[in-house]
Amino acid sequence: MASQVVPHEEVVTLKHHFANDEQQLDASTIGMWVFLVTEIMFFGGLFLAYFAYRQAYPAAFASASNKTNLWLGAANTTVLICSSLTMAMAVHSASLGKRTLLVLFLILTLILGGVFLGVKAYEYHDKWVHHEVPGAHFDCEGCDDAGHAPLFFSLYFGMTGLHATHMLVGFVILSIIIVQASRGKFTAKWYTPVEMFGLYWHFVDIVWIFLFPLLYLIDRSHTGLK
Amino acid sequence: MITAPAPVKETKNYLNAQTGLKSWLLTGDHKRIAVMYLIVVTAFFALGGVFASLIRLELATPAGDLMESNQYNKVFTMHGVLMVFFFLIPSIPATLGNFLIPLMIGAKDLAFPKINLLSWYIYMLGGVFTLYVLLTGGVDTGWTFYTPFSTSYSNGYVVAAGLGIFINGFSAILTGLNFIVTIHRMRAPGLTWFRLPLFVWAHYATSAIMILGTPVVAVTLFLLVLERGLHIGFFDPAYGGDPVLFQHLFWFYSHPAVYIMILPSMGVISEVISTFSSKKPFGYTFIAFSSVAIAVFGFLVWGHHLFVAGQSIYAGLVFSILSYVVAIPSAIKVFNWAATMYKGRVRLETPMLYALGFIGLFTVGGLTGIFLSSLGMDVHLTDTYFVVAHFHYVMVGGALLGYLAGLHFWWPKIFGRMYSQVWSKVSAALVFVGFNLTFFPQFLLGYMGMPRRYHVYPPEFQVFNVLSSAGASVLALGLILPAIYLTWSLKHGAIASANPWGATGLEWQTSSPPISENFEVTPVVTTEAYDYSTVPQEVVHVG
Amino acid sequence: MSDHNEQHHIVPIRVYIAVFLTLIAMTWVTAYVSTVDLGRLNIFVALSIAIFKASLVILFFMHVKYGTKLTKMIVLAGLYWLLLLLFIAMADLWTRGWMGVPGR
Structure with missing residues (x-):
């Protein structure tokens, strides 16, 4: 029943409790998707809080949202989508067994992720300087309904912070995978970690695809593209 | 921390395959991880029990003579936190489920053994946080952590307690994830979905709830910790927030969590009733799908915890109606169990006694749930002892009795030893009597208007409270007994055969205790589940 | 074991590029549309575009279409x-x- 597969390298990639490679890969894929479902629900709680307060305090949310930098937000979205493309290309290269391309695309993904986090850090700093961080020093100049404006920034920092935490975790895992890839751990036959990490990275991208319009793009018509 | 029991047989099994503490702490074997869970879950249960005893001791008299209000708040909070998050939720899935699911489906292990071990360590880490809270002064918010009390006014260790439960949640998520993947992809050849034991169906539904619900309470507690620790407003009206939103998020998980506790128990009961009636469960598909239905409907009713919290009356009406709907799949199960026993060859062994207790007590718990889900009635009964009695009938009468039934049923399989039949039956009787004596008077107290979470009460409530406290001591005795005779059996119990109860199911076809790889040869399933014609009818009991 | 590679549907690179370009375009479209006053429709447009973009990522980058x-x-x-x-x-x-x- 249990057949052991030994690839060309000496690495045995089939664990003892699986019957074959197909079962093992399927298990990883299902497991990863189930994990991503838990992530959807994890962010879901924050999205509920967002919708609840946005519908309760539209004026506060609109004016507070206008304090974000639309250009930086859109540019960062672009950066993240680029990193999703390079990640998809990395998985593609892995499936064809092209080691150099795989490493190259993974490094590109890492760099783009770094750029995103850098821009995010700049934006956080900007918020801090302008007293837009909820707490004792909060002072949102020109915010309507100033009593509820902090809620927007609570959610802004809660959501983007949780997103950035996911990016940071991804950063660490990606670095490990780059080292493994450059050492030739992955073959066209077995590159499950690259594939699973790809799913994670795209998921983080999707979260941002929703965060961008919800946090940066409320009621921009009065202020325009600035 | 743990030493393997003396070798049961000369042959190798999972208990004696390797020795030494390290071989346990670094194991990937689902059976060993289940035993490790069994030990710590029992320890947390005992600790939760200590707090329960303190509560009953204090309530024996109307005056607050044992502790101050503040201490009492901390005692019932710790009782709730320990019992809900550290006992009831992991009790059956992490111990019996972990041990049995691979065996029942003819697999060598769960899909992700390392993640399984990780979930145990995460559970322990969450436990360490909670014990830290316990030792440094406790937390007084109740296990529900309602805002704004928890974020702005409580003087307990809310942040540490919140983090403990946040961390603990991930152990349940990982267990659920592992079960779902395992049940989907690791079944033995020929084992189709409708040949699965009902225990596996119940755990599949439970895992779905763990996956879908737990992350929401995790993020809720994360926000709670942010609000309390960093004063970033989310729920507190002082920061413009809405405390009812916290309750929505909290109960979106915590109501389905009730089904995380009860569904595995129902799975156990289906197995036990069928085995000790030597009959295929009546309405197999109905029982199987009712587990899934409970998991799905369970997510639609959370608002019945918010009837008097300021929720919209229209939402309240809808939640009230939907709450009635959950009664249907629950009733389907009860009727099917009864029909399974009808004209069956019923044997009143210990697991069966617990299972019968379960059916009676769960029915009372379920029916009183209907009272509480009706909007008008609930306004009268909210936060009274009626609620306390109701959920203890479900949680103790249901979940705990199911756990005990399962533990007694599979004990010979897990450790290869039989326990004392006499003492175990005494224990089952004491638990049943003690439980009813403890909690039935609380229905009356609640109906008369005694609120929960107060340690001082008017003297006219004393009679029922004394009855309740007396019952609690009987219950405690009934629960201490198994700890003694089960532990004793590890060394001195009679050797159990592979299938001491005459049960069907793959787990009974391998040795007791099973070998590390579970089966000598991967089994091939060719028959429906619960085919008693294949089991020898002359089953001899040892012990 | 021989059928192993059949589980991996190899998506042509041009599909990735097409999806990528659509995602970039939609990002700037949604940013621009937000500056046009559509009243209550603004949020629906923004969310529809986001759902469309997310679907593309899920279906093609995450291979769900071929899963x-x-x-x-x-x-x-x-x-x-x-x-x-x-x-x-x-x-x-x-x-x-x-x-x-x-x-x-």
């Missing part, structure tokens, strides 16, 4: 439960003001 039925089911279950959480809780908030609070 098993089970994968599709898991994804749909996740989204369904997210909607349950959002809509049922919002239903309370939407209807809370319909009837006044006694004593206020």
Whole structure:
């Protein structure tokens, strides 16, 4: 029943409790998707809080949202989508067994992720300087309904912070995978970690695809593209 | 921390395959991880029990003579936190489920053994946080952590307690994830979905709830910790927030969590009733799908915890109606169990006694749930002892009795030893009597208007409270007994055969205790589940 | 074991590029549309574009289009439960003001 597969390298990639490679890969894929479902629900709680307060305090949310930098937000979205493309290309290269391309695309993904986090850090700093961080020093100049404006920034920092935490975790895992890839751990036959990490990275991208319009793009018509 | 029991047989099994503490702490074997869970879950249960005893001791008299209000708040909070998050939720899935699911489906292990071990360590880490809270002064918010009390006014260790439960949640998520993947992809050849034991169906539904619900309470507690620790407003009206939103998020998980506790128990009961009636469960598909239905409907009713919290009356009406709907799949199960026993060859062994207790007590718990889900009635009964009695009938009468039934049923399989039949039956009787004596008077107290979470009460409530406290001591005795005779059996119990109860199911076809790889040869399933014609009818009991 | 590679559907690179270009274009479209006053429609447009973009990522970058039925089911279950959480809780908030609070 249990057949052991030994690839060309000496690495045995089939664990003892699986019957074959197909079962093992399927298990990883299902497991990863189930994990991503838990992530959807994890962010879901924050999205509920967002919708609840946005519908309760539209004026506060609109004016507070206008304090974000639309250009930086859109540019960062672009950066993240680029990193999703390079990640998809990395998985593609892995499936064809092209080691150099795989490493190259993974490094590109890492760099783009770094750029995103850098821009995010700049934006956080900007918020801090302008007293837009909820707490004792909060002072949102020109915010309507100033009593509820902090809620927007609570959610802004809660959501983007949780997103950035996911990016940071991804950063660490990606670095490990780059080292493994450059050492030739992955073959066209077995590159499950690259594939699973790809799913994670795209998921983080999707979260941002929703965060961008919800946090940066409320009621921009009065202020325009600035 | 743990030493393997003396070798049961000369042959190798999972208990004696390797020795030494390290071989346990670094194991990937689902059976060993289940035993490790069994030990710590029992320890947390005992600790939760200590707090329960303190509560009953204090309530024996109307005056607050044992502790101050503040201490009492901390005692019932710790009782709730320990019992809900550290006992009831992991009790059956992490111990019996972990041990049995691979065996029942003819697999060598769960899909992700390392993640399984990780979930145990995460559970322990969450436990360490909670014990830290316990030792440094406790937390007084109740296990529900309602805002704004928890974020702005409580003087307990809310942040540490919140983090403990946040961390603990991930152990349940990982267990659920592992079960779902395992049940989907690791079944033995020929084992189709409708040949699965009902225990596996119940755990599949439970895992779905763990996956879908737990992350929401995790993020809720994360926000709670942010609000309390960093004063970033989310729920507190002082920061413009809405405390009812916290309750929505909290109960979106915590109501389905009730089904995380009860569904595995129902799975156990289906197995036990069928085995000790030597009959295929009546309405197999109905029982199987009712587990899934409970998991799905369970997510639609959370608002019945918010009837008097300021929720919209229209939402309240809808939640009230939907709450009635959950009664249907629950009733389907009860009727099917009864029909399974009808004209069956019923044997009143210990697991069966617990299972019968379960059916009676769960029915009372379920029916009183209907009272509480009706909007008008609930306004009268909210936060009274009626609620306390109701959920203890479900949680103790249901979940705990199911756990005990399962533990007694599979004990010979897990450790290869039989326990004392006499003492175990005494224990089952004491638990049943003690439980009813403890909690039935609380229905009356609640109906008369005694609120929960107060340690001082008017003297006219004393009679029922004394009855309740007396019952609690009987219950405690009934629960201490198994700890003694089960532990004793590890060394001195009679050797159990592979299938001491005459049960069907793959787990009974391998040795007791099973070998590390579970089966000598991967089994091939060719028959429906619960085919008693294949089991020898002359089953001899040892012990 | 010989059929191993059949589980990996190799997506042509041009598909990735097409998806990528659409995603970039939609990002700037949604940014631009937000500056046009559509009243209450603004949020629906923004969310529709976001859902469209997310679907592209899920279907093509995450290979769900080429995945098993089970994968599709898991994804749909996740989204369904997210909607349950959002809509049922919002239903309370939407209807809370319909009837006044006694004593206020």
